[in-house]
Amino acid sequence: MKTVLAAALLASGVAVFGACAVSPARAAEEITIRTATAGELADTCAANPRxxxxxxxxxxxxxxxxxxxxxxxxxxxxxxxxxxPRPSPTRAETMNQFVSWVRAMPDRRSMPSDEGLFKFLAERFPCK
Incomplete structure (x- = not known):
């Protein structure tokens, strides 16, 4: 079961349909999101909202x-x-910190996405 879930999470490319914010009359367009590496995940998480x-x-x-x-x-x-910690930080806040963590050392970009995420979380939120 864990292998199946991990494989699903580590898919190197995922097609996502996003509605165009410019014109509601336009059909949804397909975008590709790749998250196989920590760098790709960080790039996805750093998307410009505009x-x-x-x-x-x-x-x-x-x-x-x-x-x-x-x-x-x-x-x-x-x-x-x-x-x-309690209260827990927001997902947005934590993932923004993850983006900064990945960008701080270029070699982190090539780590598998889950490994990079867990390494960041272990450094940021160690168990005592």
Whole structure:
């Protein structure tokens, strides 16, 4: 089960249909979102809200992160890689910090997306 969920989360390309914000009469257009690496995930999470497809990219970013975190926390048991404080930060805030973390060291861009996300979370929110 974990392998199936992980494979779904790590899909290298996902087609997403986003409605065009410019004209409601235009048909939805397909965009491709790639998140195989931490760099691709960070690029998706850093979408400019004013650009076409940004809503789809930002929603995918946060949904990907939430799904990956849920699977990891479910399987981690007592051996969690990271522990969120209470109250927890928002997804948007956390993923903005992830983008900065990836951009701070170029070698992080090539890490698998889930590995990079979990490494960031472990550094940012260590369990005590």
């Amino acid at each position: 650009e076409p497809g940004a809503d789809a990219r930002l929603n995918f970013c946060r949904g990907f992160a939430q799904g990956a975190i849920d699977v990891e926390m479910h399987h981690a048991g007592e051996h969690k890689l990271f522990c969120f």
